[in-house]
Amino acid sequence: MKACSVLVVLCSLLLVLPILADNPHVPGGTVVVAKQSFLNQTGPIPNTTLLTPAVDGDFRMSIYLEASSFSAPAPNNEVNVVGQWTDDFRAVCNGIDVTGPVATVDYSTSFVMHAKANVPILVYSGPTACDGGRTTDTTDSYNVFVTLESLP
Numbered sequence: 310m311k312a313c314s315v316l317v318v319l320c321s322l323l324l325v326l327p328i329l330a331d332n333p334h335v336p337g338g339t340v341v342v343a344k345q346s347f348l349n350q351t352g353p354i355p356n357t358t359l360l361t362p363a364v365d366g367d368f369r370m371s372i373y374l375e376a377s378s379f380s381a382p383a384p385n386n387e388v389n390v391v392g393q394w395t396d397d398f399r400a401v402c403n404g405i406d407v408t409g410p411v412a413t414v415d416y417s418t419s420f421v422m423h424a425k426a427n428v429p430i431l432v433y434s435g436p437t438a439c440d441g442g443r444t445t446d447t448t449d450s451y452n453v454f455v456t457l458e459s460l461p
Contacts, residue, residue: 340459342457343430345359345455350452357433359392359429359431359457360457366423368394368422369419370432371419372405372419374416376450376451386447389405389434390404391434392432397423403418
């Protein structure tokens with residue numbers, strides 16, 4: 310009977326351990342600290358603070374942009390979505406810049422950052438000096454989904 314109980318416990322561990330390894334809330338794993346959706350946008354995304362870290366830390370930001378189409382040609386149809394943070398030396402930004410006409414829009418990017426404490430991590434759609442003055446001036450509707458993860 311004891312051998313059977315031990316076997317059941319071992320089999321249970323074999324089933325549970327892979328689930329725990331993929332769980333973002335297990336110590337040592339990534340943790341989603343902010344999510345933001347911008348739905349049915351037709352102009353710029355306002356400056357939005359995702360997080361103001363209390364201590365210096367490493368993060369990963371993922372941005373996904375979707376639209377049925379961008380019909381007008383450039384320069385009248387551009388979407389620029391930017392993540393901005395401050396590292397040990399300066400304000401830094403990275404993101405997506407899409408210029409129409411494009412039939413189906415589905416762009417994504419992910420990037421890792423080191424962010425200083427007490428300085429907001431932002432998402433927006435320009436223009437600022439950090440992103441080279443690009444902006445969003447489309448009249449076509451688009452959606453943006455942003456996820457910010459804290460890295461171990």
